[in-house]
Amino acid sequence: MSSSSFYLTLFLFSLFLLSINGQDLIYDTCKTSSQQDPNVKLQFCTTSLQAAPASHCANLKGLGMISIRLTRYNVTDTRCYIKQLLKNNTKKLDPYVKSCLDDCFELYSDAISGIKQAMESYNSKRFFDANVQISSVMDATTTCEDGFKQKKGIVSPLTKRNDATFQLSAIALSIMNIVQSSA
Numbered sequence: 001m002s003s004s005s006f007y008l009t010l011f012l013f014s015l016f017l018l019s020i021n022g023q024d025l026i027y028d029t030c031k032t033s034s035q036q037d038p039n040v041k042l043q044f045c046t047t048s049l050q051a052a053p054a055s056h057c058a059n060l061k062g063l064g065m066i067s068i069r070l071t072r073y074n075v076t077d078t079r080c081y082i083k084q085l086l087k088n089n090t091k092k093l094d095p096y097v098k099s100c101l102d103d104c105f106e107l108y109s110d111a112i113s114g115i116k117q118a119m120e121s122y123n124s125k126r127f128f129d130a131n132v133q134i135s136s137v138m139d140a141t142t143t144c145e146d147g148f149k150q151k152k153g154i155v156s157p158l159t160k161r162n163d164a165t166f167q168l169s170a171i172a173l174s175i176m177n178i179v180q181s182s183a
Contacts (some may be wrong), residue, residue, distance in 0.1 A: 026050055029063055033174035040170050048168060064179050067172040068122055068130075071137060072115040074168050078161045079108035085157060096151050104144035104158060111140045111165075118172075127180050131173060138169040 030045035049055050052066045082105045086098065093101070118133035141162040148156035156162070 025058070025060065025063065026055060029060065029175060029178065030171075032178060033171060036177070037170055037174045039167065040174050041167060044167050045171050048171065060175070060182065061179050064172065064175040065119070065122060067168065067175050068115065068119050068134070071134070071165065071168040071172050072112070072119065074161070074165045075108055075111045075115055075137060078158070078165060079105065079112060081161065082108060082158070094154070096154060097148070097157075100144075100147040100154070100156070101158075103147050107140040107144050111137045114140075122176065127176055130176060134169050134172050134176075138166055138173075141166040141169070 026049045027046055030040070030042050030049065033040040033045055034042040048070055049063060049066060052070055055063065055066050058066055082101055086093075086101050086105065090098075114133045114136045118130045118137075121127070121130035121133060144158060145156055145162045148154050148158075
């Protein structure tokens with residue numbers, strides 16, 4: 001075996017071990033989170049974090065930031081989706097649904113700035129502030145979804161997206177709580 005193939009093998013083995021350790025950290029973190037918070041679903045948590053770039057080589061604090069970023073991406077994408085619904089279906093939309101979508105658009109617009117602030121707060125170890133900011137994102141999803149329930153027979157076109165944002169926010173809060181308690 002040449003020295004270059006030895007080093008290549010050693011490098012690949014190291015990456016494999018990092019991947020296993022990253023998967024273990026993700027699973028263990030999600031398991032703890034799901035046991036401590038009924039809003040965190042183990043499968044959703046592990047799948048979400050494993051799909052994120054760099055999650056397999058992140059430490060616990062890094063997983064916390066990754067979870068906040070995932071929430072940010074979801075909030076941004078949902079806001080864009082709402083904007084498209086409003087733009088493409090203006091004439092077809094029930095006036096009540098349009099009103100709800102307008103409200104949700106505003107809620108998600110505010111949530112984008114809130115999640116950006118949460119990232120800054122988390123990086124600065126101002127966990128209380130980050131907690132408040134992420135909690136406001138969770139409230140926005142609930143308020144958005146509840147708006148559609150105010151009128152009988154109306155079905156929210158955002159239920160899955162609101163639920164995903166809510167769960168991602170819960171994961172971020174739970175990981176942040178673990179980070180705080182392990183510090």
